Amino acid sequence: MADVDANRAAQRDIYGEPLGAIVDRCRATLGLTQGRVAALLGISAPMLSQVMSGQRIKIGNPAAVERLRAMVEATDAVAAGRLAGADAIARIEAAGGPGELLTGATTRRTSAREIAEQVQSLFRRVASASDYLSAAGRIEDAHPEIAELLRVYGAGRTDDAVAHLAGPVTAP
Structure with missing residues (x-):
């Protein structure tokens, strides 16, 4: 128990308060499960x-720490009514870079x-560019966002796909 108390004191020095308190506040405000928080942070x-x-005292992955910082800021903004929950999640997902790939025992930025x-x-x-363009044309009126995905990723240029990844995504 002494080790846990010492670790929590160390967390207070590093993060301002124990990580359990930080994560619990974020989970409650954003309506997330602990598993979803872990996924958003990019840790197990x-x-x-x-x-x-x-x-453990700290999160060793700098990108995960950056996403935790973004999560705390987003949580505070949601609690103050300055940000919607879905927008807060999008901010957290965008923090710390575009993503990471686990490659063996190491993590590298992607x-x-x-x-x-x-x-x-x-x-x-899965299919040819012409198949995706045909499918996109058939569903354009009813599902324009899905049609765009088919065109951009199934038949578009990589530069267009990169721009699409960086652009805003609107959820239904």
């Missing part, structure tokens, strides 16, 4: 549990271009 659920309970190329590669393994 067991790792999040360990830092929340004081078994550029927006690499992500766009991976998504386009997946689309292009």
